[in-house]
Amino acid sequence: MVAQLDALKSSNRPDFPITLTQLFINGEWRNSSNGKTFDVIDPTTEAVAAQVAEGTQADAEDAIAAALQAFEQGPWGQISGHERGKILWRVGDLFLKYTEELAFLQAKEMGRLYTDSITIDIPHLANTFHYFAGWASKLEGSVKQTTKGLHTYTLREPLGVIAAITPFNFPLVLSIHKFAPALAAGNTIVHKPSSSTPLSALKVAAIMQEAGVPDGVFNVLPGPGSTVGHTLSTHPDVHKVAITGSTASGIRVIKDSADTLKHLTMELGGKSxxxxxxxxxxxxxxxxxxxxxxxxxxxxxxxxxxxxxxxxxxxxxxxxxxxxxxxxxxxxxxxxxxxxxxxxxxxxxxxxxxxxxxxxxxxxxxxxxxxxxxxxxxxxxxxxxxxxxxxxxxxxxxxxxxxxxxxxxxxxxxxxxxxxxxxxxxxxxxxxxxxxxxxxxxxxxxxxxxxxxxxxxxxxxxPSSPFGGYKMSGYGRENGQEALEFYLQTKTVWVDLS
The missing domain is CATH 3.40.309.10 (Aldehyde Dehydrogenase; Chain A, domain 2)
Known part of the structure; x- marks a missing residue:
């Protein structure tokens, strides 16, 4: 990290080619179904930094289907928590490997200070994945003392397909706060990043793939909230929406998701x-x-x-x-x-x-x-x-x-x-x-x-300490053991031993 900052001070301005501009669905990079793209604007220069594929409703449905299949039939749900934890630990390590590129992308897409990304954001990403990697093997149920002749116990199981909807202001940190506990618990993910900040999100998809996250477990779908976000919030095969955004955006998601009774985590506005x-x-x-x-x-x-x-x-x-x-x-x-x-x-x-x-x-x-x-x-x-x-x-x-x-x-x-x-x-x-x-x-x-x-x-x-709001700032918690509870559900099993 010191070497990276020294290089910057010596006027070696970082520059990385921006090559990841397609949708990432079921382990594949693909164009949008209608071929449309949108411009990502560099807020420092007002120039176009990249043109990114714009997801459609059909693309969102493909991503949801891939995530559902990966959850119900793929290896993610079959491997042990220990194996899941090893993969998530590798994800954390890879964030450190790609520190400079991730910092470059955040600066280009939303003006985040390059030095802050390197010294604060990326180490936090790695720490968060390492923390939740440890939890993947510790999601245990318990035996209950009930009526004689009955054996009663609980299982803690993942919810299923998680839609992660994230904003532009901390594109990496606020996304990872959802990905790490959701994946540790055994869920699969469709991520809709802000249209201002898809570049760092697509790099995360490449990191997941490199770490060995199976196809379909993690999908990234840039595109407008009116189509991609709405589809994720209303689709019956999405089991939870985790959003960070304005209170108005959160209320829209709550209304959209009501007909399918989705689980929700709302990390919304503030006036602290x-x-x-x-x-x-x-x-x-x-x-x-x-x-x-x-x-x-x-x-x-x-x-x-x-x-x-x-x-x-x-x-x-x-x-x-x-x-x-x-x-x-x-x-x-x-x-x-x-x-x-x-x-x-x-x-x-x-x-x-x-x-x-x-x-x-x-x-x-x-x-x-x-x-x-x-x-x-x-x-x-x-x-x-x-x-x-x-x-x-x-x-x-x-x-x-x-x-x-x-x-x-x-x-x-x-x-x-x-x-x-x-x-x-x-x-x-x-x-x-x-x-x-x-x-x-x-x-x-x-x-x-x-x-x-x-x-x-x-x-x-x-990563160990929960964060979330009261009142119109939302509900649910991110970080800490508490975050896992919002990506799990409890099943009670009763066995008659008579």
């Missing part, structure tokens, strides 16, 4: 509150708050986009965080000096600029950023990290998920005020508390209506 009490380490809190919202261009479902600050330190914290924002180097994601790359696509870029205008129209005080950035090329979807002060909970930028580098700063007076403001939102994905008082931290964590609470930190993840 980051509470900073006056007794916090203010230097550390400011830095954490900055990264909590501006990391990955603010394109984070768990972004700490509402910073709640105790009134006695309110102006000081605004100055500190605004200072961090103003010093940010916005630029080419391949430049190791860049701290923030481009917004992932034109639609999201225009939406972020719209929210910047709305914040000012609603009366929030702009203290940093607020507009687009030209990095010297006249191209690219770059914006400034933006800080709004004097925000209240009725303002649009405090209620809605802006999904970009926009921070809303809200004052509070008491502990009860902070909890009330934090919970006064439809979302409940994550939250943060900054204080030196451990009792206060635990009290706040117990009261916050969010699936994750970070204390004096932000954005910490590990």
């Amino acid at each position: 509150a980051n509470i900073i009490f006056a007794d916090a380490d203010l230097d550390a809190a400011a830095e954490t708050a900055y990264y909590g919202v501006f990391y990955n261009k603010g394109e984070i479902c768990y972004a700490g986009s509402r910073m709640l600050v105790e009134r006695s330190i309110y102006n000081e914290m605004i100055d500190r965080v605004a200072g961090w924002a103003k010093r940010t180097k916005v630029g080419d994601p391949f430049d190791p000096e860049s701290q923030m790359g481009p917004i992932a696509n034109k639609s999201e870029y225009e939406n972020v600029l719209r929210y910047m205008e709305i914040g000012q129209q609603d009366g929030a005080r702009l203290v940093a950023g607020g507009k687009a950035v030209d990095i010297g090329t006249g191209k690219g979807y770059f914006v400034e990290p933006t800080v709004f002060a004097d925000v209240n909970s009725d303002m649009t930028i405090a209620r809605e998920e802006t999904f970009g580098p926009i921070l809303s700063v809200i004052p509070f007076d008491t502990f009860e005020d902070a909890i009330q403001i934090a919970n006064n939102n439809q979302y409940g994905l994550a939250s943060g508390v900054h204080t030196r008082d451990i009792k206060k931290a635990h009290r706040a964590a117990a009261r916050l209506k969010a699936g994750t609470v970070w204390v004096n930190t932000w954005g910490q993840f590990d």
Whole structure:
């Protein structure tokens, strides 16, 4: 990894040929059934990075049939958990082998900083597959003590065909959080990546094949949600949909899947509150708050986009965080000096600029950023990290998920005020508390209506620790032993011994 970063700093800009542009179904690379393709746009240059096959309803039905056959008749369901685990461990190892290419693809398709992919994303992918590889051989049932003369036991069995629908903001990480537990449990997968980010998804398909994942077990189908996504959500042979996306997208999937009573995991939107009490380490809190919202261009479902600050330190914290924002180097994601790359696509870029205008129209005080950035090329979807002060909970930028580098700063007076403001939102994905008082931290964590609470930190993840939301941020959990429960079902067997 150090060598890879050193090479980048020496101006050896990475460049890999983009050759994987077809659908991947039943172990084969193929064109779409109608021959259509769509453009993948590089958000740094606005140039076409690749043309990718656009899946159709017929292609989705083929992929579902392949996944069903692989589940019911193929070797995946017949091999032991130990053998499944060995294959998944190889997948983890191969992510490390292809670190540079995967990082290159993420930068090209959605502007993810190349250095962040190398140092954060790819090691996490490998760790996640290695973690769940270990679980593949430990999915055990139990014997129950029931009526005398009866032997009663449970089996934990996979669900079947899993549709994984994933977004553009962390295309690799958010996909792997579904693939690893689903495959460890013995399911098969049809993956529909975002149309903005199919390139890294198709590379994952090649990695699965190289690792020895049998044909049909893993399929990748780029294409529009209106056709591919709708088919996956409604088809009776799909047994579960796992989606990360906006709350609106999640609601559509829930409605589409209702007639077939699919299992669902919903990892949806967020408007996370980051509470900073006056007794916090203010230097550390400011830095954490900055990264909590501006990391990955603010394109984070768990972004700490509402910073709640105790009134006695309110102006000081605004100055500190605004200072961090103003010093940010916005630029080419391949430049190791860049701290923030481009917004992932034109639609999201225009939406972020719209929210910047709305914040000012609603009366929030702009203290940093607020507009687009030209990095010297006249191209690219770059914006400034933006800080709004004097925000209240009725303002649009405090209620809605802006999904970009926009921070809303809200004052509070008491502990009860902070909890009330934090919970006064439809979302409940994550939250943060900054204080030196451990009792206060635990009290706040117990009261916050969010699936994750970070204390004096932000954005910490590990394959062993579950993640998911409350309220309109969804349900189900990813990561940890808990994630496996959402890819398994329990069968009870009663045997009469009389």
